[in-house]
Amino acid sequence: MSRDGFLPLANRRCVALRDVPEMRASDLGVELSSAVRDGWRIVSLFGTPESASLLRLIAVLARDDAGELVAATAIVPQEYPAIAAACHQALRFEREIAEQCGAAPTGAPPLVPVRRHAPDHAPSGWLPTVPDRDAFDVDVVSGEEVHEVAVGPVHAGVIEPGHFRFQAHGEEVLALEIVLGYQHRGVERLLERCERHTATLVAESIAGDTVIGHASAACGAIEALARSRKTPRAQAIRGIALELERLANHIGDLGAMSGDVAFQPAAAYLGRLRGECLNLLMTISGNRYGRGLIRPGGVGFDIPQDLAAEVVQRIERLRDELAPAIRLLFEASSVQSRFEGVGVVTGEQCRANGYVGIVARSCDVARDVRHDFAYGAYRFAQIPVASAWAGDVLARALVRRLEIQRSIEFLLEQVPALPRGAPRVECGPLQPSELVVALEEGWRGEIAHVVLTDAGGNVRRHKVVDPSFHNWPALAGAMPGNQISDFPLCNKSFNLSYAGHDL
């Protein structure tokens, strides 16, 4: 089964661009809207110049429970009827299109900047349409006792830059607006323009805590377009690295959440154990975040037998040291009372707005690319989807706890039984005029890289969607009704990427 009017796709399978059905922009909006009602969600919606005066829009949708992925396209002039007018889930994507491509969708909510930069994917001659670089989207609340708290871009801790505006009544938050774009480095343009090795290094730097996730998705797309077939060994090593990355971040997050409620013992132990996971990645790849490991055609470093034995031993020790530290966190009543009921995201909000990853799984929306669109090692070694239902800070902590256990089980199963094969194979020139969607379940959630090639087999468009792009509005939506003082904890339980969003 698929969706009428759309072309069925599969994760990392190329299709010819001319086979992607073309719709009128007004129909695309209506189609997306009815698809969202039927349980689909937008994976990506972006633009790329088609000619000097036309823009091609490409929409990729997914229905996770059925494991279905589809695409459609529309070719539009600068002014076209806004997709977001019919489909609310498309709003942020369309604002991004307006900013990146200089398009002027009409009939939609006002355009506000997403990242604040000049168009870098506009048909030649189109002028910027996003009016005011400093425009804010604040839901202004007025009243005698209402006050505003503005934070950032330079924060109190060692974190990335973003600007937060709280409208508050006493301690209670009435509205939160999040302004991003401070980390904008022109990533997509670099991925499109640089030669392949440099582009791989850029992909490793989309989000510094998701080196493996983004590099694997970028390489997955390039390999599909080059018809390069990785060996099972390379796929297994990529899976191992991805789960180590997930472990490091989940353990670190639990530690940081513990620190945010001033529960020091668990914060200290988990902070160190996060480092053990990074050190494992360093033993394999020479870098604590796994840089240098994921390369087009496979992996840059093999795991020989003696190294595998060492890795297994260290993971077993990690498992044994981790269990009591995590138990300590979850059994402390003072921690429970701070985690429970704070920052609630509901299943309806999640389905309506297309949230992904931990945020979705913690409000009982089971979405996991490793399960729904299985690829690489995950086709053979399935990891059960971890979920919780309450949608609060505690639920997001619980999902992490479950995923930590399951990643460790996966690693202990995979590392000692690495299949044979070369770690890396040839990855040649790309097929012309094709489209590929590479999905990867990074530790935060779904990473999507959509790559289009031109008639000469060069990368024409490399669209990156970090899970944070879907999930930042979830944080803004979860804050009203909570206290400002709970924001750091709530924020940490989402732990979204600024760099991944800002690109």
Added chain:
Amino acid sequence: MLDLIRLRLRQRTRPADMSADGAALPERFRGRPTATDMARSRSLPVIDLGRSVFAPEELAERSDVAYSLDHRMAVSSREALVMDGGEIELAAALSERMRKVLGRSLRLRSVAAGSCGGCEAELTALGNVVFDMGRFGIQFVASPRHADGIVVTGAVSANMREALEKTYEAVPDPKIVIAVGACAISGGVFRGSGVVADGVPSSIPVDLWIPGCPPHPLTLLDGLLRLLGRL
């Protein structure tokens, strides 16, 4: 409570050894490049650590220079990062006067300006029980007004430039600037993207340059301790 104490004992204390050969780094670690035997017999290799992202491929085709296990590579000037002949002049201590101003503490304000978040993750790791910079009196503080200096990470994006300059101005004199990572030094992989300044602009004078992508926490700590004259 007994469980808490038992767990505390089992977790032990584990501070990292900061002596010259205390670091036990794995075989594949890519530390400061050094000249190989091949080079010593021929011409001297030149390599700019400020531009390096320490990718395995960078030195793969060179026989005269290879990554070593040495994590120490923080220096006092941009020029010192251009290694001539495989040698490096590690960072010097601050002036006597400056060290007197600082006393036994160093308070820093972190500014991420167009980074991927990797360098910040390693700066955060300095606070864990292994690297534990607090034992040397080093601490990150919440406001530039409370700081002795700033640590800049990232290639300095157009959208962060003003915030970086304002933060720098907000730190009381005399102040220190530390550039951490390939991006802050030269723009790193984002060099030439057109929306970044390719590193800390010359209007902000840098006292300590710490290369890497991202630098290992030991590299960071080594640089900070050299700056304070503790190593």
